[in-house]
Amino acid sequence: MAKAYLKYRIKAQKRHGVHSPFVYDLSEEVIHKSGAINSDAIEGLRKDLTRDSSRIKIKDHGAGSRINRESERSISEIAKVSASPKKIGQLLQRLASYLHLENILELGTNLGLTTAYLASSYHSKVWSLEGDPTLASLAVKNLQKVGLKGEIIVGRFEDTLDLTLDQIEKVELAYLDGNHQKKPTIEYFEKILPFTNTESVIAIGDIHWSQDMEEAWEEIKEHSAVSLTIDLFDIGLVFFRTDRAEKEHFTIRL
Numbered sequence: 001m002a003k004a005y006l007k008y009r010i011k012a013q014k015r016h017g018v019h020s021p022f023v024y025d026l027s028e029e030v031i032h033k034s035g036a037i038n039s040d041a042i043e044g045l046r047k048d049l050t051r052d053s054s055r056i057k058i059k060d061h062g063a064g065s066r067i068n069r070e071s072e073r074s075i076s077e078i079a080k081v082s083a084s085p086k087k088i089g090q091l092l093q094r095l096a097s098y099l100h101l102e103n104i105l106e107l108g109t110n111l112g113l114t115t116a117y118l119a120s121s122y123h124s125k126v127w128s129l130e131g132d133p134t135l136a137s138l139a140v141k142n143l144q145k146v147g148l149k150g151e152i153i154v155g156r157f158e159d160t161l162d163l164t165l166d167q168i169e170k171v172e173l174a175y176l177d178g179n180h181q182k183k184p185t186i187e188y189f190e191k192i193l194p195f196t197n198t199e200s201v202i203a204i205g206d207i208h209w210s211q212d213m214e215e216a217w218e219e220i221k222e223h224s225a226v227s228l229t230i231d232l233f234d235i236g237l238v239f240f241r242t243d244r245a246e247k248e249h250f251t252i253r254l
């Protein structure tokens with residue numbers, strides 16, 4: 001990870017070096033902006049969760065499960081370790097608001113903190129998939145605590161993704177944030193692809209987390225449907241816009 005981060009920092013462009021008008025505007029209005037709707041309520045919830053020492057038994061169906069498939073963990077530890085940080089939730093919310101992305105699909109709800117950010121963006125409808133039933137029910141309660149709505153679907157992505165996609169019909173923003181391994185990541189990406197349009201964005205978490213995920217990211221970048229990608233290290237953004245003469249890949253410092 002440290003080596004990958006160093007590589008990223010060397011490659012990363014500052015915003016003024018970006019010559020694509022679309023990417024420059026995105027950098028100004030989304031990537032380098034701060035703040036988000038409902039931030040105080042959601043960060044208040046995060047604070048409460050990081051102080052909650054109660055322990056729950058969870059079953060992780062993803063890449064983090066190689067050693068302990070079923071484990072007992074404190075809510076506090078889950079909120080600190082597994083939930084995406086504030087900067088990612090807020091970035092995705094600003095992205096959805098700026099590009100008017102309404103139908104949003106999240107793979108990996110966890111405690112629902114990013115779900116809450118996504119559910120707060122303008123006109124959004126959020127579907128979020130979570131394999132662990134205890135986490136899923138906590139996420140439902142957490143969304144209620146901050147007065148937000150989202151559809152939390154319980155079950156392994158392998159069992160719930162197809163059915164959810166059939167129900168949603170179109171996906172404008174997808175956040176792939178569970179089971180960070182090459183093969184499943186590419187499979188989820190390919191399943192979601194037919195439900196996207198030229199305005200859609202697929203965001204992929206932890207693209208530099210392992211060699212496996214580096215390979216998944218490189219393969220997705222080369223996919224024929226992809227016209228533009230932005231590597232922000234913690235997350236990669238994939239676009240399908242057709243207003244570009246050729247495929248472009250940006251690495252931008254977050």
Ligand SMILES: C[S@@+](CC[C@H](N)C(=O)[O-])C[C@H]1O[C@@H](n2cnc3c(N)ncnc32)[C@H](O)[C@@H]1O
Binds near residue numbers: 060061063130
């Ligand atoms: C990194 S956490 C998600 C964090 C959340 N998106 C956020 O931003 O706060 C990944 C979640 O995905 C779930 N998960 C991993 N693999 C899964 C699978 N194959 N099916 C269903 N859920 C899975 C885990 O239980 C875990 O809660």
